[in-house]
Structure formats: C-alpha cells, structure tokens
Amino acid sequence: MSGQTSAAVAAAAKSVHQDEEELHGLLVPDATDLPLFPLSAVESNFVAYFAPDFTKPSHDHYIYRHPNGLCVVGLAPGHAALRDEGGVKGVDFNVGKSDRSAIKVTGKRKKNAQHFEANTMLCKVSTSVDTYVIRCCVKGSLLEVNEKLVKQPGLLNTAADREGFIAIIMPKPADWLKVKSKFLSREEYSNLRVESL
Amino acid sequence: MVAGSEAEEDLRAFREAVSLVPWHVAKDLISREVCLHCIIRLFGIREPAKGFTSLSPSMFSDIVAELPSTGEGLNGIELGENKDKNDDETNEERHPAPSICSVCFGILQICKVNDAEIPFEKNGVNFLANVIADAVKEEGHEFDSFCVEVSTPPAIPENDLSLLSYINSKYGSESWLQKKPLGNIISLKEALKALVTGPLETKLGVNCSQGTFRIWLTYKEASPLTSCDDKTPVAKRQKTDCNNKNTLVACTTYGLVAENEATEPCVDSGKITMTIPTDGFGNGIAYHESSCLSKSREPCSLSIECYRDAVYFGGRYLKYSRNVSQTCWMIDEERMGVTSVEEIISGCILPFCRGDKSKFHAAGREDIDVRMLGSGRPFLVEIQNARHVPSIMDIKGIEEKINESKSKLVRVKHLKLLGSEAWSLMREGEAEKQKQYAAVVWISRPLEDRDLCTLSSFKDLSIMQKTPIRVLHRRxxxxxxxxxxxxxxxxxxxxxxxxxxxxxxxAGTYIKEFVHGDLGRTNPSIGSILGCRAEILQLDVTDVKMDLF
Known part of the structure; x- marks a missing residue:
C-alpha cells in the first residue's frame, strides 16, 4: 500500500520534473540562433523620419513614429546643438505662452493636451555657443515633454535618440499623411549628412 | 383525458371560489366581458395549485347561468349539480362562446395559441401545455427542471387597476367591500403560471422549480392600443416589473373616463389610495366599457422561447505560439495572428453544448508575441443558452480534443464546469495576482558575474512606470x-x-518596458540598473499566481 503510494508520488515528482525540463527547454534559446546585435526597441517599434534644417539650417529633428500614430520628436545627430563644443548645457521648456512641462495631460481622451502647429516651439536648448529653438515638426496634441532634460540636459549628448527625446506628439491621422512625405527616411538622412557626420 | 372524479373536485373548488365573489358584482363584470379567471384573481382568490384545468369554459358559463338574480351573495345558495358536464356540445348550444376577456385579452381564456384558434369548449390549458412542450422539445434542450416566465402587454396591469377602481367606485358603499377592501390582486402572470405549470410538468416529465432553464411566454397585443415596447424576452429579463412603475400614470391615459354618475356614491379616496390609484380630483377612475374596450378585440399572440442561464467553463490555458492572440484581433479588417485562444477553446466547447453564443473571459492577457507557459492562465468560457450541459466525462473529452489538435498552438488544463460565481472569483483574484516571466535579454556589454548578484539582490523593488508609448494612444x-x-x-x-x-x-507591470526602459520612461529599468543598453528579444509568461482552477 505504502509502496504503491510512494511509487505514485515518485511518478508525480518525475512528471513535474519532466514538465520543468520541458518548460526550461522552451524558455532558453540556443545561442547560435540569436543575432549578434539585436534590433533595438526604438528600431523595431518605430519608423524613423528626419526633418533636416527645420525652419533653420542645421536644425535637424527626428520624428519616430509608432504604428499607433504617436510621434516621438528629438534632435537628430546633425543638429547644430549636438555639434557645439562642450555639447548641450541646458534645456528650457518655458517658451511661448506657457511652460510646456507644466501642463499635465490626463485621461484616455488626453484632456488638457495643447494642439500645436508644426512650427510651434517646444523648448530651447542651449550650449556654450548658442541657444536653439526646438519645434514640434508635426501638427498635433502635445502629450508629454521629457522633463528629465531640465535636470539632466546631458542626456542629449549621450542618448539624444533614446532617453534624450524631447516630446511625444499625437497628430491626427490626416495631418500625419499630409506631412509625412516631406520627411526623409533614415537612409536618405544619412546620405544627406554623410560628409558632415 | 381527466377522470370524472377529478373534474367534479375541480368543479366543487371552482364553485367555492366563485362563491366568494358577490354574485351581482360577478354578473356585472361578466356583462362587461371580464372572464371568470380574471374575476377570481382580481378578488385575490387563488385557483387550486393545478388550476381548474379539467373545467371547460362552457362549464363556467353554466355556473354563471346558475347565479341567482337576487340575494346577498353566492354563500349559502344551493348550487345544483351540473347536469351536462360530460356533454360539452349541448352546453355549447345553450351558451354561446364567451367573448375575449376585456382584462386579460384572452390570455387566461387560452383561446388562441400561435395563430391556432382554440374553440372555447376545448380545454385550452392542456392545448397550451402541448404547444409549449412541443416548442421546448424542438429547441432540443436537455433539462431536469424548468421554470416559466411570462411577459404580458403593459395594458394588462393597467386593466387590472382600472377594473379595481371601477369596482371600488361602483360598490364602495356596500358592506362586503367596506369589510374587506380589494387589493390583493393575483397578477395575470401568476395566474397563468399557476394554470399552466401542472399540465406542463406532466407533458415535460420534470418538475417546475427555480432552475436555470426558463420557458418564456411572451404575449403581445394583436392591435396595441398603447405603444407596446418591442422588448425581446432576453432584454425583459434584465428589467423586472418595469411595467408596474408606470401604472399610475398609464391608468389615467388608457382611454378611461371618470364616471360621473350622480347616483353613485363617491369612494372615500383616503381609504383606497393604498391600493387603487385615483385621479387628481379624488374620484376613483372608472372602468368604462365603451371608451376602452372594443368588442372585436383580437386575442394576444404568444411566442415561446426557451433559455438556459449561462453555464461557465473554467480552466487554465497555455499558448505555445507567438502568432496567436488571446481573442480575435482585427486592425482595419486585417487579422492579426493566425488564430486566437478564444476561437480554439470556445470553438470546441460551444458546438458541444449547442449554445447560442460564447464569451471568453481571462484573468489578464499577454501580448500576441508572448507565450503563456508553465501554470497557464485562468480563463472562463460563458456559454449562453446551452442545450446540453456536459458531464464530467464529456468535459475530459473536450479537454482532450483541444489538446490533441494538430497545430499544438494552445492547450488547456483543469477544465471544469462552474456556476456564475466563477465570474466574481476571477475578478477578485485578478488585481492582486503576481506573475512570473522569463525574458531573453541582450545587453550592450558582456554580462559579468556581479550582474547576477546585483539583480538577485533586489527584493520587492519599486519601479515607476509611465504609460508605455505603445499603449499611450488609448490609455x-x-x-x-x-x-x-x-x-x-x-x-x-x-x-x-x-x-x-x-x-x-x-500584476500590471509592463515587462518589455521594464527591460528596455521605454526611452527612460520606466525607471529603474534593467538597462539603468546594469548601466548599459538592454533590449528584450522574447518574453514568456511562466506563472500566473492565482488560487483559481
């Protein structure tokens, strides 16, 4: 009787062990199947567009568009501010009629979001050489600005394409379609800036 | 057919019931085309449990014919034996068929079922029970008990009230009414249920009880005088007795006029307001045949529907594919993924139960490209109007069928049949549950041994997570x-x-964002903790910690 019970327990334990082995096999990939360098989250989740010389020469912006329509706007590698001696020293969202970082957008319907034009100012970025106005590039609702830049303007020098993004804008689908063709693809942009970069 | 002794007993019971109604009132009401069923129920008299099912309507008219033309009431009056009770035809000749009841529109007289006119001399209740039983059998339901739900035109409770107020205003001064005011109306629904339940139990071979299998009888006015809402029985079930709320208002609008017969003493409105609505002038609202009742009234039409309360199947599912969503996911008419967990599981259960519709509920969900392994995720499948409720063996069979499908995209564990309580169980557990994952992560520098220590040293690490950009458009x-x-x-x-x-x-942590940081919007992240760039290649859920299934 007890022999049968312990046999059953052993069988159950064995089956649990087998399940775990099987699960482990599924979870851990073979190293040879993995790419040497994987695509980054930004590369795989967004389509990159570039607006070189936006309103002024060397004012290069990027627009990373997520398939859900949201656009992350930031400074492209060719932007003059990133190329000044000593890099970016300060970021100020207190431009135009309001402080862009003071408006809190809430709710699914994005209450309080301000509707901006493509050439509306987002912030000022200053280096030891000059101060540059950064603009929306796309017409739409401003959902979020990257407040971290106020205390950590250096993020623009180290990761302008990631943690150093400027703002998140939600354009209307129709507005996006109108403006999209004016932007360059990543390849077109690097060809344009090939000498200077 | 019914044994003679049973018929006699019913007849005696009926005479007794009728004897509780003052004869002159009964005669008055009969002349106003109120059927005996309605008279009895308006006086709050319950028909015997089985109803007067063995009595044909012609016997009713015999009894009425016996009513004396003078006297205080039916009490004490010698009721002669019904001479011709086994010979309906001769009765029929002597008594013309009663007209359609002006209160219940023929529902209790059972004179029309699904366009089939039933002659008054036939026993309508048995006929109705047969029609219902046939309709139920045709639906193919399997059940071991049933309950009957009735929905009637909104005019009927209004008719009840206006008839009551008529009686009160006309006979208010009489001693029988002053001794025992009316008000305990037995509703038509109740009366009909009482009539039809017994014969239906016999026909269906199961008992009537508060079960999950419902037979819906929906009566509609053939030519509605008031606008009749076109609610389906399913919708009706959700709102209970809405009609009653409107009766006060409806009474005054339902083609009624206040009776101004000077000879009639006015009812003291204070006495009757508890049960009877009065108009704003203190007069009882009168029941006036010429204004509200048309002689050529069509009987109500009946539709019969069967419905079983939802049955629930609970279990846990495993998803082995990164191209299968939890539920069917369409973007611009384009399907995302090859199939869905819902379609695979519900697709096996619904046909087996022969239900109308299925709904899939799960304790949270994973992205389409995330596998659900290990413990699996608790889910419920709700089957509406199941004709067949599977046995334990059946359920094992369904589980095997899902698990043995060739594609091996989805498996289920611990599948079982549940009551509706499963629903709240799942909602309760959902909020506080913990979830375990395995993620394949790449970092921008070689992994060091101290990284292993760094990460395993955290216990209940608190992170701040902004709504990820990938869902920010809708959240x-x-x-x-x-x-x-x-x-x-x-x-x-x-x-x-x-x-x-x-x-x-x-629960609710976005794992992908915790790994790559979502442009620094989740903080700390694996990247920020290890001081490098971190990317996630694949993600699997390995455990959903819930004490469920």
Missing part, C-alpha cells in the same frame, strides 16, 4: 508604481551578452 498618461518581487539571471551557454531573465512582478 491615460499616468505614472504608476509597480513592484518587481524578485529577479534571477540565467546565463545562456555560448553567449556573453544574452541571458534569460526570470522575474516575478506585480
């Missing part, structure tokens, strides 16, 4: 605190920059 922009209960690195042999990250987190 509120918020910063939420989430808890990472523990983390563990497992190296992948042959790779210095890839590893498997095992972690257990609070």
């Amino acid at each position: 509120s922009p918020l910063e939420r605190e989430k808890i990472i209960h523990w983390m563990k690195i497992e190296r992948i042999s042959g790779s210095s920059q890839y590893f498997v990250l095992h972690l257990c987190t609070q």
Whole structure:
C-alpha cells in the first residue's frame, strides 16, 4: 500500500520534473540562433523620419513614429546643438505662452493636451555657443515633454535618440499623411549628412 | 383525458371560489366581458395549485347561468349539480362562446395559441401545455427542471387597476367591500403560471422549480392600443416589473373616463389610495366599457422561447505560439495572428453544448508575441443558452480534443464546469495576482558575474512606470508604481551578452518596458540598473499566481 503510494508520488515528482525540463527547454534559446546585435526597441517599434534644417539650417529633428500614430520628436545627430563644443548645457521648456512641462495631460481622451502647429516651439536648448529653438515638426496634441532634460540636459549628448527625446506628439491621422512625405527616411538622412557626420 | 372524479373536485373548488365573489358584482363584470379567471384573481382568490384545468369554459358559463338574480351573495345558495358536464356540445348550444376577456385579452381564456384558434369548449390549458412542450422539445434542450416566465402587454396591469377602481367606485358603499377592501390582486402572470405549470410538468416529465432553464411566454397585443415596447424576452429579463412603475400614470391615459354618475356614491379616496390609484380630483377612475374596450378585440399572440442561464467553463490555458492572440484581433479588417485562444477553446466547447453564443473571459492577457507557459492562465468560457450541459466525462473529452489538435498552438488544463460565481472569483483574484516571466535579454556589454548578484539582490523593488508609448494612444498618461518581487539571471551557454531573465512582478507591470526602459520612461529599468543598453528579444509568461482552477 505504502509502496504503491510512494511509487505514485515518485511518478508525480518525475512528471513535474519532466514538465520543468520541458518548460526550461522552451524558455532558453540556443545561442547560435540569436543575432549578434539585436534590433533595438526604438528600431523595431518605430519608423524613423528626419526633418533636416527645420525652419533653420542645421536644425535637424527626428520624428519616430509608432504604428499607433504617436510621434516621438528629438534632435537628430546633425543638429547644430549636438555639434557645439562642450555639447548641450541646458534645456528650457518655458517658451511661448506657457511652460510646456507644466501642463499635465490626463485621461484616455488626453484632456488638457495643447494642439500645436508644426512650427510651434517646444523648448530651447542651449550650449556654450548658442541657444536653439526646438519645434514640434508635426501638427498635433502635445502629450508629454521629457522633463528629465531640465535636470539632466546631458542626456542629449549621450542618448539624444533614446532617453534624450524631447516630446511625444499625437497628430491626427490626416495631418500625419499630409506631412509625412516631406520627411526623409533614415537612409536618405544619412546620405544627406554623410560628409558632415 | 381527466377522470370524472377529478373534474367534479375541480368543479366543487371552482364553485367555492366563485362563491366568494358577490354574485351581482360577478354578473356585472361578466356583462362587461371580464372572464371568470380574471374575476377570481382580481378578488385575490387563488385557483387550486393545478388550476381548474379539467373545467371547460362552457362549464363556467353554466355556473354563471346558475347565479341567482337576487340575494346577498353566492354563500349559502344551493348550487345544483351540473347536469351536462360530460356533454360539452349541448352546453355549447345553450351558451354561446364567451367573448375575449376585456382584462386579460384572452390570455387566461387560452383561446388562441400561435395563430391556432382554440374553440372555447376545448380545454385550452392542456392545448397550451402541448404547444409549449412541443416548442421546448424542438429547441432540443436537455433539462431536469424548468421554470416559466411570462411577459404580458403593459395594458394588462393597467386593466387590472382600472377594473379595481371601477369596482371600488361602483360598490364602495356596500358592506362586503367596506369589510374587506380589494387589493390583493393575483397578477395575470401568476395566474397563468399557476394554470399552466401542472399540465406542463406532466407533458415535460420534470418538475417546475427555480432552475436555470426558463420557458418564456411572451404575449403581445394583436392591435396595441398603447405603444407596446418591442422588448425581446432576453432584454425583459434584465428589467423586472418595469411595467408596474408606470401604472399610475398609464391608468389615467388608457382611454378611461371618470364616471360621473350622480347616483353613485363617491369612494372615500383616503381609504383606497393604498391600493387603487385615483385621479387628481379624488374620484376613483372608472372602468368604462365603451371608451376602452372594443368588442372585436383580437386575442394576444404568444411566442415561446426557451433559455438556459449561462453555464461557465473554467480552466487554465497555455499558448505555445507567438502568432496567436488571446481573442480575435482585427486592425482595419486585417487579422492579426493566425488564430486566437478564444476561437480554439470556445470553438470546441460551444458546438458541444449547442449554445447560442460564447464569451471568453481571462484573468489578464499577454501580448500576441508572448507565450503563456508553465501554470497557464485562468480563463472562463460563458456559454449562453446551452442545450446540453456536459458531464464530467464529456468535459475530459473536450479537454482532450483541444489538446490533441494538430497545430499544438494552445492547450488547456483543469477544465471544469462552474456556476456564475466563477465570474466574481476571477475578478477578485485578478488585481492582486503576481506573475512570473522569463525574458531573453541582450545587453550592450558582456554580462559579468556581479550582474547576477546585483539583480538577485533586489527584493520587492519599486519601479515607476509611465504609460508605455505603445499603449499611450488609448490609455491615460499616468505614472504608476509597480513592484518587481524578485529577479534571477540565467546565463545562456555560448553567449556573453544574452541571458534569460526570470522575474516575478506585480500584476500590471509592463515587462518589455521594464527591460528596455521605454526611452527612460520606466525607471529603474534593467538597462539603468546594469548601466548599459538592454533590449528584450522574447518574453514568456511562466506563472500566473492565482488560487483559481
């Protein structure tokens, strides 16, 4: 009787062990199947567009568009501010009629979001050489600005394409379609800036 | 047919019931085309449990014919034996068929069922029970008990009230009414249920009780005088007795006029307001045949529907594919993924139960490209109007059928039949559950041994997570605190920059964002903790910690 019970327990334990082995096999990939360098989250989740010389020469912006329509706007590698001696020293969202970082957008319907034009100012970025106005590039609702830049303007020098993004804008689908063709693809942009970069 | 003695007993019971109604009132009401069933129920008299089912309507008229033309009431009056009770035809000749009742529109007289006119001399209740039983059998339901639900035109409770107020205003001064005011109306629904339940139990071979299998009898006015809402029985079930709320208002609008017969003493309105609505002038609202009742009234039409309350199947599902969504997911008419967990599981259960519709509920969900392994995720499948409720063996069979499908995309575990309580169980457990994941992570520098220690040293690490950009378009922009209960690195042999990250987190944590940081919007992240760039290649859920299924 007890022999049968312990046999059953052993069988159950064995089956649990087998399940775990099987699960482990599924979870851990073979190293040879993995790419040497994987695509980054930004590369795989967004389509990159570039607006070189936006309103002024060397004012290069990027627009990373997520398939859900949201656009992350930031400074492209060719932007003059990133190329000044000593890099970016300060970021100020207190431009135009309001402080862009003071408006809190809430709710699914994005209450309080301000509707901006493509050439509306987002912030000022200053280096030891000059101060540059950064603009929306796309017409739409401003959902979020990257407040971290106020205390950590250096993020623009180290990761302008990631943690150093400027703002998140939600354009209307129709507005996006109108403006999209004016932007360059990543390849077109690097060809344009090939000498200077 | 019914045994003679039973018929006699019913007849005696009926005479007794009728004897409680003052004869002159009964005669008055009969002349106003109120059927005997309605008279009895308006006086609050319950028909015997089985109803007067063995009595043909012609016997009613015999009894009426016996009513004396003078006297205080039926009490004490010698009721002669019905001479011709076994010979309906001769009765029929002597008594013309009664007309359609002006109160119940023929519903209790059972003179029309599904366009089939039933002659008054036939026993309508048995006929009705047969029609219902046939309709139920045609639906193919399997059941061991049933209950009957009735829905009637809104005019009927209005008719009840206006008839009551007529009686009160006309006979208010009489002693029988002053001794025992009317008001305990037995509703038509109740009366009809009482009539039809017994014969239906016999026909269906099961008992009537408060079960999950319902037979819906919906009566509609053939030519509605008031606008009749066109609610289906399913919709009706959700609102209970809405009609009653409107009766006060409806009474005054239902083609009624206040009776101004000077000879009639006015009812003291104070006495009757408890039960009878009065108009704003203190007069009882009168029941006036010429204004509200048309002689050529059509009987109500009946539709019969059967419905079983939803049955629930609970279990846990495993998803082995990164191209199968939880539920069917369409973007611009384009299907995402090859199939869905819902379609695979419900697709096996619904046909087996022969239900109308299925609904799939799960305790949370994973992205389409995330596998659900290990414990599986609790889910419920709700089957509406199941004709067949499977046995334990059947359920084992369904489970095997799902698990043995060739594609091996989805499996189920612990499938079982549940009551509706399963629904709240799942909602309760959902909020506080912990979830365990395994993620394949790449970092921008070689992995070091101290990284393993760093990550495993965190216990209940609190992180701040802004609504990820990938869902920000449809979710509120918020910063939420989430808890990472523990983390563990497992190296992948042959790779210095890839590893498997095992972690257990609070429900609602976005794992992909916790790994790559979502442009610094989730903080800390694996990247920020290890001081490098971190990317996630694949993610699997390995455990949904819930005491459910």
